[in-house]
Each structure stands twice: as C-alpha cells, then as structure tokens.
Amino acid sequence: MSFEARQVQSLRAALDENEALALLRRAVAVPSVTGGEKAFAELLARELRTLGASDVVVKDFAPGRPNVSARLLGEGNGPLVLLTGHTDTVHVRGWAERWAGTERADPFGGAVLEGELWGRGAGDLKAGICTTLMAVRLLREVGLRFPREILFAFVGDEESGEPGMGMSAGMRAFVGDIRSGVIARPDIAIYVEPTQLKVYAAQMGFLICDITVTGRSAYFGVPELGIDALKAGHAVLSALWAHSAALEALVPHPLVGRPFLLITEVSAGGYIAVPGACRISLILKLIPGQTLDEARTGLEAAARSAPLVDGVSLAFDYPAGRDHPIGGTPTEMPETTPFVRWLVEAVRLLRPDRAVVEGAPFWSEAPLLVALGVPTVYWAPGDIRNCHTLEERVELREYFDGVVALAAFLSDLALHD
Numbered sequence: 251m252s253f254e255a256r257q258v259q260s261l262r263a264a265l266d267e268n269e270a271l272a273l274l275r276r277a278v279a280v281p282s283v284t285g286g287e288k289a290f291a292e293l294l295a296r297e298l299r300t301l302g303a304s305d306v307v308v309k310d311f312a313p314g315r316p317n318v319s320a321r322l323l324g325e326g327n328g329p330l331v332l333l334t335g336h337t338d339t340v341h342v343r344g345w346a347e348r349w350a351g352t353e354r355a356d357p358f359g360g361a362v363l364e365g366e367l368w369g370r371g372a373g374d375l376k377a378g379i380c381t382t383l384m385a386v387r388l389l390r391e392v393g394l395r396f397p398r399e400i401l402f403a404f405v406g407d408e409e410s411g412e413p414g415m416g417m418s419a420g421m422r423a424f425v426g427d428i429r430s431g432v433i434a435r436p437d438i439a440i441y442v443e444p445t446q447l448k449v450y451a452a453q454m455g456f457l458i459c460d461i462t463v464t465g466r467s468a469y470f471g472v473p474e475l476g477i478d479a480l481k482a483g484h485a486v487l488s489a490l491w492a493h494s495a496a497l498e499a500l501v502p503h504p505l506v507g508r509p510f511l512l513i514t515e516v517s518a519g520g521y522i523a524v525p526g527a528c529r530i531s532l533i534l535k536l537i538p539g540q541t542l543d544e545a546r547t548g549l550e551a552a553a554r555s556a557p558l559v560d561g562v563s564l565a566f567d568y569p570a571g572r573d574h575p576i577g578g579t580p581t582e583m584p585e586t587t588p589f590v591r592w593l594v595e596a597v598r599l600l601r602p603d604r605a606v607v608e609g610a611p612f613w614s615e616a617p618l619l620v621a622l623g624v625p626t627v628y629w630a631p632g633d634i635r636n637c638h639t640l641e642e643r644v645e646l647r648e649y650f651d652g653v654v655a656l657a658a659f660l661s662d663l664a665l666h667d
Contacts, residue, residue, distance in 0.1 A: 255599055257658070258599045260392065261388060261392060261658060264388060270384045270653055271362070274360070274376065274644075275360035276293065277290070277371070277379065278360045278370070278371055278376055279359070281339075281370075282337050282338050282339055282371065282406075283338065283342065283370075284338040284340070284406070284409045284411060284412040284415045285315065287337045287338050288315060291308055291406070294318045294404050295308050298318070298320040298402060301322065301386060301387060302322065303321060303402065304322070305319075306318070306319075307320070309423075311405070311407065311420045311422075311423035312407070312419055315407065315419075315420070316406070317337075317404065317424055319401070319402060319403045319404075319424065319427075319433065321399060321400070321401055322386060322399070324397050324399065324664060326395035326396055326664020327666060328666045329437030329663065330397070330401060330434060330435075330438075331399070331401065331437070331438055331439070331663065332401045332402075332438070332439035332619070334442070335375045335378050335442035335443065336404070336405055336409070337405065337420075338407060338408055338420075339371035339374065339376075339409060340370070340374075341411055342358075344640055345357040345640050357370040360372070365646050365647060367646055367649075368641075368642070368643040369642065370642055372644045373632030373636060373637045374443070374638065374642065375443055377632050378652075379404060381442065381631060382656065384653040385653050385654075386400065389661055394657070394661045396660045397660060397664045398664070399434075401434070405424050405615075407419040407421075408420065408614065417570075418572050425618050425619065435624065438589045438624065438626070439616075439619050439625070440627060440630075441614060441619070441626055441627070441629075442628075443628040443634070444631065444632025444634050445629050446631065446632065446648065447604040447631060447648060447651065447652055447655065448604050448605075448629070449590060449594050449607050449608070449629050450609060450629065451505065451582060451627050452505040452580075452610065453506065453580060453609060453610035453613060453614070454609070454610065455535070455538075455579050455580030455617075456533055456534065456536065456577050456578050457533070457536070457546065457549075457570070457576050458531070458532070458533050458534075460531050460567045460568075461486065461529070461532070461564060462527060463527065463529070463530065464479060464562065464563045464565070465477030465524070465525070466561060467523050467524050468523060469523055469524075470522050470523050473524050476523070476526070477526075477559065477561045478524050479527050479528040480525040482528065482556075482559065482562045483516065485556040485558060486553050486556045486558075487513065489552050489555050489556040490530070490532065490549075490552060490553060491513075493548065494511035494512075497509040497510055497534075500537075503537040503609065504609075505607070506537045508537070509535050509537050509540060510535050511533075511535075512532060512533050512534075512535075514531045514532055516529070516530055517529050538581060539580075542576055542577050545577075546568070546576055553566075572617075573617045573618045573621065578617060580617075581616055581626075583620075583626065583627055588666075589663070592659060592662060593627065593629060594606070596655045596656070596659035596662065600651040600655045600658075612634060631644055631651075631652040632644045
C-alpha cells in the first residue's frame with residue numbers, strides 16, 4: 251500500500267459529510283423491498299449519471315425489476331474493479347408499530363440519532379452502495395486518479411424473505427451478461443455487504459431443506475388404525491441433531507468456523523386425529539471445502555437412519571437454490587491475495603481496529619462471481635447483527651470512514667499494473 255497517512259487525512263478533510271449523509275438518506279427514503287426494486291434502481295442510475303459514468307444501463311432481470319450497471323473510466327492503471335451490491339431489502343412489517351411515537355417510526359425516514367442513521371436498508375446494504383458512489387466523487391473532487399475502469403452493478407432479488415423471490419435472479423442476469431461478453435469480466439470485485447469495514451475473504455455455504463414425514467391419519471379414538479407421523483418425526487429430529495453434532499466435531503475453518511444443522515420449524519397435525527404428516531424445516535451451514543452435493547447426501551442419509559415403523563416415508567425438498575440448485579456454495583479468497591492486503595491496509599489508515607480479514611457469517615452472491623474466476627470479497631460499513639431487524643441502523647462515523655478508505659484503496663490501485 252503506497253498511500254500515506256497524510257494523504258488519507260487530506261481525503262478525510264475534503265469529504266463533505268453533509269453530502270454523504272444526504273445521499274444515504276435519499277437511498278433509504280426509497281422503499282425497495284424485494285420485488286419492488288425499480289424506484290431505487292432508477293435513483294442509482296441518476297446518481298451514476300451525475301457521477302459521470304458511461305453506459306448506464308437499467309435492464310430488467312424480471313418484469314418491472316431492473317438491475318443497474320455502469321462504467322466509469324479513470325486515468326490510472328490497475329485492474330478492472332467491480333463494485334457491486336443488492337438493491338433490495340427485507341420487509342418493514344412491525345417497524346412502525348415498534349417505534350410508534352418516536353423519531354424512528356418511519357422505516358424510510360432516515361432518522362439520525364446519537365450518530366447513527368436508522369431505517370430499512372441502512373446497513374443492508376444502502377450504506378455500502380452509497381460508499382462506492384461517494385468514494386469516486388471524493389477522488390474526483392480532490393483530483394486523485396482512480397483505476398482505468400470501475401464497473402458498478404447494483405442487482406435485485408438477493409433477499410429471500412418474500413414468497414417466490416430471493417433467488418439471486420438479478421445477479422444471475424448480470425453474470426449472464428459477463429459470460430456472453432455484453433459486459434467485460436472484472437479482475438476483482440468488492441460486494442458491499444455490511445462488514446463493519448472488516449474484509450470478509452471467506453463465507454459460509456448453506457442449504458435449506460423441508461423434510462416431509464408421511465404416516466397415516468386416523469380418528470383419535472382408534473389410533474391403532476393410524477401411523478403417527480409426529481412420533482416418526484421425533485425419531486428423525488433425533489437423527490438430525492446427532493448429524494449436526496458430527497458436523498460440529500469437524501475441524502473448524504479458520505475464518506468461517508464449524509458447520510452445523512439448525513432445525514427452524516416443526517409442524518404436524520391440526521385435527522383431533524393421529525397426525526398423518528409432519529414437516530421439519532432446517533438450514534445446514536457448510537464451510538469452504540465442503541460441497542452441497544455431499545451435504546445433501548449426508549443429510550438424507552442421517553434422516554433415513556432414524557428407526558421408523560413400516561408405512562412411514564420421507565420426502566426432501568430444497569426450496570432455496572442460489573448458485574447451486576439446492577443452496578449456496580461456500581467460498582474463500584486467500585488472505586495473501588494482493589488486493590485483499592491492499593484493502594486491509596487502506597482500512598488500517600482510518601480504522602486500525604477494523605483492519606482484519608474475517609469470514610462472513612452469512613451467504614451472499616460472491617460465489618456467482620467467484621465461479622467466473624473473479625476474486626471477490628465482502629466489505630462495507632454496517633453491522634450484520636442489526637440487519638433484518640427492527641433496529642437496523644448504520645454508524646455514520648463508520649460510513650464516512652468507509653468512503654475515505656475506499657477512495658484511498660481505489661487511488662492506490664490506480665498505481666498498479
């Protein structure tokens with residue numbers, strides 16, 4: 251990293267915090283719950299044009315649901331950098347009721363309290379998107395070069411909270427344009443999921459499975475005529491928890507930790523009768539080095555190992571395919587990758603406490619880019635622990651520091667061949 255502390259101080263002094271705050275408040279003010287990304291995509295297209303970007307494209311990946319992409323040509327050297335993130339957010343159900351009578355009552359109001367901006371999408375991940383725009387604007391204002399080309403891509407359909415949505419349709423469409431040559435393949439990518447400015451170079455994988463245990467219902471007065479699916483489900487649950495214990499006994503990944511299985515819901519019965527069916531929902535965490543096909547085989551074998559009476563059957567459904575038909579693949583980027591080290595050093599000049607490489611405790615869309623051979627990390631302001639909650643917010647000091655750190659990183663990157 252050739253950028254110096256005094257240059258960072260110069261960038262910090264030049265940052266118009268009011269302008270940065272206004273941009274973030276405009277972003278949060280536009281609702282973009284999954285399925286309704288269009289208005290926010292259009293706002294980003296306007297901001298990119300104001301920034302001087304060329305080839306600003308607003309293109310539907312599904313009817314009425316567009317992605318936004320753009321190119322920004324610089325005067326420096328360096329790789330083709332992709333700055334990307336998702337435009338959609340989770341729902342706001344319960345927000346107004348939770349904060350009724352307070353400044354936080356409007357989930358799109360962008361209330362600023364005690365140095366934090368509140369609102370749906372503030373951390374996940376509109377602060378990250380605004381960081382990319384403000385960093386380039388800052389470099390232009392101070393007259394510093396940035397890499398020969400920056401590619402922006404803001405995509406929809408990442409969040410999975412709305413029925414029938416959240417399958418990464420937006421990122422799949424963008425990746426399709428790269429594969430077909432419509433868009434140039436980036437050399438490196440930063441996906442702006444919230445990391446508190448830490449560099450997440452690895453991520454967990456996951457699969458979600460619904461297991462249906464089928465028996466035979468019967469009137470409660472003659473239970474001997476039925477086959478109790480709930481009782482069979484209890485045996486399956488015990489087998490699944492034993493499988494989770496075996497996974498947790500594996501050697502942990504240094505950044506992502508241990509794999510495990512979590513039962514998220516059990517339902518059965520509903521009539522005054524022997525339950526004829528029982529449904530078990532679960533999520534399974536994978537670590538880099540594990541494959542989804544192996545995970546499915548192990549899971550199904552564990553469930554079928556349960557001692558079940560004749561007449562009970564099991565069916566498995568995987569409703570959350572992402573980069574793989576049954577889930578999301580784990581990935582990792584070596585910590586020694588040059589651009590990973592350079593990004594860490596840029597953060598160190600602003601926030602030494604955040605200048606670390608860690609693993610993402612979530613799954614997002616980096617694997618779709620990694621599959622193209624594009625080294626990708628997650629990095630942005632925001633705390634994942636309050637995202638998807640009724641307390642979503644972002645620390646403004648972290649946001650401002652993120653703008654300066656990204657500007658420093660991009661400026662330094664422009665010096666590399």
